[in-house]
């Protein structure tokens with residue numbers, strides 16, 4: 353599993369709920385399609401998926417990003433991006449490759 357650094361800010365937490373939320377919504381809609389049919393057929397209820405995606409993305413956009421961790425290096429000072437250029441003098445690059 354190539355999971356990235358887990359950020360504990362609310363924005364990333366809500367954003368991580370996007371996938372499971374969509375799966376649950378699709379599952380519920382297909383279940384309604386199987387059980388009820390008619391008005392609850394998937395052709396009628398599929399906009400709920402769009403609503404779920406919109407609500408979750410809106411909530412993640414409005415959520416505060418306090419304590420957001422974007423870089424995998426924990427000792428990086430905020431505001432300064434780590435040097436991504438290939439500097440031969442710096443031997444402590446984060447992307448070591450092989």
Ligand SMILES: [Zn+2]
Pocket residue numbers: 359360361362363364365417419420421
């Ligand atoms: Zn975050």
